[in-house]
Amino acid sequence: MTTPTVSEKERDLKTFRDYFFSMSRLASLPWNFVEEKLVGSKSSEVISQILNETCFHRLCSEFPPSVRYRRLFLSELIKREEASGLDPSDHLYDALAQVIGAAETTLCYKSYFLPGGGAVTLQENVAVISEGTTGLVTWEAALFLAEWALDNQQYFNNRAVLELGSGVGLTGITVCSSCRPSEFIFSDCHPRVLHKLRENIALNKLDRQAVRVEELDWSSVTEERLAAVRADTVIAADVVYDPVVVETLVSLLRRIVASSRADVFVCSAVRNPDTYRGFTEQLEAGGIRLEVLSDPVTRIFPCNTDSHIELIKLHQKIPQ
The missing domain is CATH 3.40.50.150 (Vaccinia Virus protein VP39)
Incomplete structure (x- = not known):
């Protein structure tokens, strides 16, 4: 198994961030990267790194994607972690606790990161x-x-x-x-x-x-x-x-x-x-x-x- 270089890892973590905040299709995310890291390291470190770039990112506390999208996203992370033979991490359950029971709304936020730094954040209708x-x-x-x-x-x-x-x-x-x-x-x-x-x-x-x-x-x-x-x-x-x-x-x-x-x-x-x-x-x-x-x-x-x-x-x- 080839260990990703630092640049590849940073690229994949950035992809998770960009796709999460723009509420892009979950199937578009680089899940193979997650599975390889989980199996190769036998630890949940990559899950914590992804969560820091998404659910625990400072932007998510103020301008979060929809509740439904975050639930589905976290469910996919749990599936990958369990499939690797690891127990779901406390970090992952902390993120899940934030959306379980949260009320759905007709509005959500989408954020698009700019190459010069910062992001464009939009409030949109879910429908x-x-x-x-x-x-x-x-x-x-x-x-x-x-x-x-x-x-x-x-x-x-x-x-x-x-x-x-x-x-x-x-x-x-x-x-x-x-x-x-x-x-x-x-x-x-x-x-x-x-x-x-x-x-x-x-x-x-x-x-x-x-x-x-x-x-x-x-x-x-x-x-x-x-x-x-x-x-x-x-x-x-x-x-x-x-x-x-x-x-x-x-x-x-x-x-x-x-x-x-x-x-x-x-x-x-x-x-x-x-x-x-x-x-x-x-x-x-x-x-x-x-x-x-x-x-x-x-x-x-x-x-x-x-x-x-x-x-x-x-x-x-x-x-x-």
Whole structure:
């Protein structure tokens, strides 16, 4: 059996931390590492190390993942420990005691660790669809767009940034925490989403002078309102999910591209190819050229999806 190097061990412990706090699929965790360490050392030391990075991490006391997720996570650790022939450790039972009998709630916290230190912490709804909207949870394209922003900070540093359909705020808060936008305008149209956005902005202690949260209805926003934003960069993630709203979204993007010099980016998890194809065809029919950005992105955040994610930059077509 090969003993993991220090760097491998640190990597695996970090993976447990990152996946635990983002409430990623338990099956994605490196359980083989745990089993090998338990069998090889005949001690529960690795369990204690994992617990220190998860349930006993300082972030968990203030912003814990859901009760159900923590129960399932601890149950998996117990299974691995028992399968190795070891008795479950007191440390593990101390963690379990914190969640046994704890009441389930409709809200939870998810945290995403940043490469420069610190983390983006979001309060989200446990249910994917809640209060008539899907905007109260983080979606895959928002994670990808945030990672792309960290690799391409020239589009955000010292610029006014407008985000369409901000949801719970993962992309925007990452940009505000790691880049230096002169101004960042979060926007959405659902009252509960706007309320949650403001809570998450306060939770992450963003500079109130540099950020705004605005209600922006794509179907009724005026040219004057768009001009007043004066955005240098416009971003949107996971907004192409419903054929009903695609026409309204395309109309808005056409107006933005035609009336400003802003760099405009749309990131989508392509779950329904027909819906996405309809979106891109309507853009092209409306005089917008699409540039697919395919350069590799430094992956930072755990992501539970096999969906194809496409990032496009929009340009106004030059008349022939």
